[in-house]
Amino acid sequence: MSLLADLFFQFALLFCVAFGGASALLPEMHRVVVLEKHWLDDATFTHLYAIAQAAPGPNGLVVSLIGWEVAGVPGALAASLGMVLPTGIMIYLLMQHWHRFAGARWQQSVQLGVAPLAVGLVFAAAFLIGQAAGFGWGGVLLAGLTAAALLKTKWHPLWLIGLGGVAGLLGWV
């Protein structure tokens, strides 16, 4: 029971500072789940991230997978609820009052100020996934090509994920 409560509270706390969505939270998830709590090792963390990436659904699903790996189905539910509940309640309560402060200067300031932080977090997520996976030259090259394809082409990411899976199966990464 205490493990489930811990899962719930760790993810609830995490998502209270998750500006920029679930991807921006990967570095902190890694810090808490791997370095602090030792619930998973580096390799499993990377694998679960890859599975969530390859499956349909919101990016936050990696949280459910982590919960599942740590404590089975109850763990998945506890972690998912931790992710959705605190900010969900916030949104629900704020919906009625948003129009009062939308457009106010302090609200614009926060919105302008939070954007560069979110960018830094997503860079950190890319860096830490690469580090946790311990990619060789093949992996680094594949990641670089993927980033270039994302920026320069209109290919659907799913094709890139498929290609990555094939490259990995062939042992190139």
Next chain:
Amino acid sequence: MPEAGAQDQPGGGGGDSPAPVTCRQLFLGFSSVGISGFGGVLPFARRMLVEERRWLTAEEFNSLLGLCQFLPGPNVANLSIAVGSRYQGIRGAIAAVTGLFGGPLLIVLLLGLLYDRYGQLPQVQGLLRGVAAVGCGLLFGTALRMGLALQVKRLFLPFTLAVFVAVALLRWPMPIVMVALLALAAGVAYAHLKRKGAP
């Protein structure tokens, strides 16, 4: 605070109240979004809400998304809660967010079961490493794209760098880093907006 004027209130335009949307429709609508969203569901959410089912106008969508991105948390889950609660209160919010996560959760847990059984095979490990490398590249590309879209880069790029160093290299706890840097960055933004004379 007294009642503000309603002229730029989202959803206030036209004066017609939104057509009733049932919990069942909310659940099914967001289920379709969750299942079809590979690599981020936001584009699919927009298509379902604005173009297919017309539960929101384009402006209402932008305004609601602004609120969801302004607040922490999983953005699309927040969006589903906002839309669900608008039509059916708490029950609608629960129906929408359960729809969004239900299907994908089942799929991902099935994949997790397979991983537990076959995850030790070298082929599976190779496959997942390949997918993780692409995921890493997607994150990097997304970050670059977001960085290029930043406003007033000379003021705000240092904050991007500071977050990266604190979180990725020093491994400081993110809640502390975010609260401290957000206060600073919002302060800089406030001064900047004031100088520009924005309303």
